[in-house]
Amino acid sequence: MTDYDLIVLGAGPAGVNAALAASAAGLRVALFDENRAAGGQVYRAPAFAGTTDDSAERQAGDALREALAKSRVSAFLGHQVWAVTADFQVDAVGPQGSLSCTSRALVVASGTTERVVPFEGWTTPGVIGLAAATILLKSQKVLPGKTTLVAGCGPLLAAVAAGTLKAGGELRGIVDVAGFGDWLRALPAMLARPDILRQGLAWAWAIRRSRTPLYARHTLVRVIPEGERLRAELAPCDRAGRALPGERKQVLVDCVAVGHGLTPATEITRLLHARHRYSRKAGGWVAITDDCGRTSRERLYVVGDAAGIAGAAAAAEHGTLAGLACARELGAAAGSLDPALGQAQRRHARAARFGHAMARLMALREGHVQGIAADTIICRCEDVTRGEIDAACDAGARDVNQLKAWTRCGMGPCQGRTCGDVAAELLATRLDVPREAVGIFSARTPLRPMTVGALTGAFVYADIPIPKAAPL
Ligand SMILES: Cc1cc2nc3c(=O)[nH]c(=O)nc-3n(C[C@H](O)[C@H](O)[C@H](O)COP(=O)(O)OP(=O)(O)OC[C@H]3O[C@@H](n4cnc5c(N)ncnc54)[C@H](O)[C@@H]3O)c2cc1C
Incomplete structure (x- = not known):
């Protein structure tokens, strides 16, 4: 007998919606996340209680956390999953020590990792990821720097720029590898979700009003420390992201926030030997799945950005789809789930159209790496x-x-x-x-760096039973 029907790994929009859908359909569900509150990267909860925030993301995150609290899902938050076996045993370390449990099915909703294409000085203190800047702004309520330059590509550029301005920071420039034409080409797909497009336009308006210099089709070539500050050097680039010869612009700031897209977190689906394919548009290697996130391994699903970069709205719908599909596969409320599955499929297709257009803006550009x-x-x-x-x-x-x-x-x-x-x-x-x-690096446990002490817990050395010597 397994502990649960379904274990969901990751409590972002994809994982929480998968857990809620499967639980509402009658499955016994456990949900794991290393963060202390659900919400994932995009709906990250503030680290301190009592902070106010009227943003749409905060409201969506609070609604997600409330729905989870009211559900019958067993949520193991603050638990870092370090191993998953082929028969779906999940091993985690949490505030009370190690924990293992088993399930009949597994939904992986482990999100993404930020990509930074290296340049001279990218490891200098004060140079951080765009995604890291979103964590500082949302969770810690801290500005990345008094003066900040944001650089890279994709929608996180606008999100970090607008978030910095809203928090009272000074922006010294936005350096975008994409050109205006790239954004215009994405516009028809963005119309699939007018609500998200409206949020993007509000960010664009706030940036324009601040008169922040916009360096379109430019790339960061170097960051050099200068006293306590950073001198960033920018160059125009071609469509492939290759820096072009010509005049370099110099910008002096406290912080450079830079990111060149996201790559799906596939450690767990690779560890469990699901079949994968490489897709530049989806962010890199992704598991081969059907519409509901079902992989080549029986009862193993992958959803949200871990299945290919498509953004938060698509992740939520993808999670619902997988939760329902898994409930049907395990025989819960069979038949009556079909209408809900059909609706989730249509909503997911619309949101993914928007998300895929954003993912194309962040796809790795070959000239960028060659440079x-x-x-x-x-x-x-x-x-x-x-x-x-x-x-x-x-x-x-x-x-x-x-x-x-x-x-x-x-x-x-x-x-x-x-x-x-x-x-x-x-x-x-x-x-x-x-x-x-x-190929791709082989996935290995532990999935996260951890100490042996975290696994063993506290013990008295003298209590360890010493086996008697075997008779000769
Ligand atoms: C650092 C970062 C910041 C981002 N900020 C934004 C933003 O501000 N706005 C935006 O639109 N998009 C943002 N994104 C993109 C964003 O991840 C998604 O579009 C959206 O959150 C995807 O939802 P998801 O549920 O698929 O994954 P996520 O929201 O990423 O959720 C995945 C969850 O899995 C958990 N997890 C993964 N591995 C383990 C493990 N081994 N043990 C325990 N828990 C684990 C993570 O803690 C995380 O909570 C960010 C991405 C990153 C990497």
């Missing part, structure tokens, strides 16, 4: 440079796991989440082969 200098660090955990990756490739490395063994690229605490995508792109480019050919 990385030889002495620039790619793997920041292990200090591996582009030159070392190129050398390993010239010496015979043919896939990313060989590259990892030879250079230690991807072997540090982040387990390749930060560098993996760019390292694979560099290898594929140098070998002149498609991205699929160089």
